[in-house]
Amino acid sequence: MMTTIAESPIRSQTTEAVVDDLLSRFARLSESGHGPGVTRLAYTLLEREAHAVFTEFMTDLGLTVWTDQAGNTIAELAGRRTGPAIGTGSHLDSVPNAGAYDGIAGVVAAMVAARQLADQEAFDHPLRFVAFAAEEGARFGQACTGSRLAAGLTEPVNLEQLHDAEGVSMADAFREVGLDPERAAEARWRSEDWASFVELHIEQGSVLTDARTQIGVVDTISGSTRLHIELRGRASHTGGTPMHLRADALAAAAEIIMAGETLATDSRHHGTRITVGTIEVEPGSMTTIPGLCRLDVDIRDTDDRRQRETALELIAQAEKHAGERGVDIDVQVVADASPAILPLSIQRELTAAAQDSGCSYRVMPSGASHDTQMISHVCPAGMLFVPSQNHGISHAPEELTHTTDIVRGIDVLIAGLRRLDSAD
Ligand code: GLV
Ligand code: MN
Ligand code: MN
Secondary structure (H helix, E strand, C coil): CCCCHHHCHHHHCCHHHHHHHHHHHHHHCCCCCCCCCECCCCCCHHHHHHHHHHHHHHHHCCCEEEECCCCCEEEEECCCCCCCEEEEEEECCCCCCECCCCCHHHHHHHHHHHHHHCCCCCCCCCEEEEEECCCCCCCCCCCCHHHHHHCCCCCHHHHHHCECCCCCEHHHHHHHCCCCHHHHHHHCCCHHHEEEEEEEEECCCCHHHHCCCCEEEEEEECEEEEEEEEEECECCECCCCCHHHCECHHHHHHHHHHHHHHHHCCCCCCCCEEEEEEEEEECCCCCECCCEEEEEEEEEECCHHHHHHHHHHHHHHHHHHHHHCCCEEEEEEEEEECCEECCHHHHHHHHHHHHHCCCCEEEEEECCCCHHHHHCCCCCEEEEEECCCHHHCCCCCCCCCCHHHHHHHHHHHHHHHHHHHHHC
16 A cells, blocks of 8 residues: 555654664664775765665655755755755765764755645745765765765766775766766756755854853855865985984975974964874884875864965965975865855844744854855855764764754744845
8 A cells, every 4th residue: 555645754743852773763764894984085985875765755644755966865845936946955975984873964945944834835945855965075076075065066077086095086976876877967057047055054163152152143154165185205225324314295294293292283374274184104014114194184263364374374384394305295186165244134134044944053263164265156045053072072983962952943943944035
């Protein structure tokens, strides 16, 4: 016998139970043998499986669902009027050994909001619920690829130029999961089709929990400039080579790492964050001076100009340190995204929505990157943060947000979408 939507299990469960169920379904879609936490990298079959869960859920609710050539999945609920849509959503990929909430909380929020609104014809605007592909830059260096393509900020040709650590181009990764990189530009959103967009996300910091505040309304999203640095020194015997005759690539890398930390913490750089997150050393022998070293540097800032000036200053210092040690250096800029200042019009609707829902809130910047940063080039866009526990740890298995906080966030999200619906 066929189950109707009204009788289906997703309709009879409590919101808390649906949130928990979806979180654990997504958490199970993780690469096995990859250590603790969730590993579901951009443009992998696991990421596509997560999109299939989203598609099935939204289709069961009676929404119209499609996946574009960037791998983003969009589910539309018709409004009382045709015309531009109001959107909400986040991403389904993860960094290696991630937690279960980054991106997922916002997609789950979109799914639960769709579940609550699907039967109501409550909105004038069509609503679009979005699961973005490839938000994390962990695999290819570039963050927010799905939303970048939606915003027209990445050309298909760029997909051939970006490579993962195994040397697979992003274009080939597209092909491996059944997407056509030549057609990626078709994923572009037209501004006239979108009235506004709101993303719910975990905070990934401890500002909200420390201040015992329930909701963050984001005003600025940090930009990031990412560098790949290759240092070529001279591999040689650790016993036979006197200290003054060395060209030690790892020692040069160590100086560059410390130069980054010093730069980010000097008095001009309140709010700048510089991190070296990967380092490869060759030949990797205890008795050979490191001849080759590769490192990835992530420079984040909420100030556009300072972000680029800091990157240039770090490159100059890296060249100086390498030169002093007789080490050759090659610096590639692998990604460069500007900070986004989110429009006050959306912030005001979201703070009002938090008030309507009886929640404490604060307006705050985001240190992490988000799809909203790209989507703000298409239409007015905003973000809601819900509190992260465990001192705000994120991009790690200890990441935790309480279900009650996600459910509260969903209430504010729906109230915000309603306000945006009646705002024009
Ligand atoms: C996305 O999670 C980022 O790296 O900020
Ligand atoms: Mn995220
Ligand atoms: Mn992330």
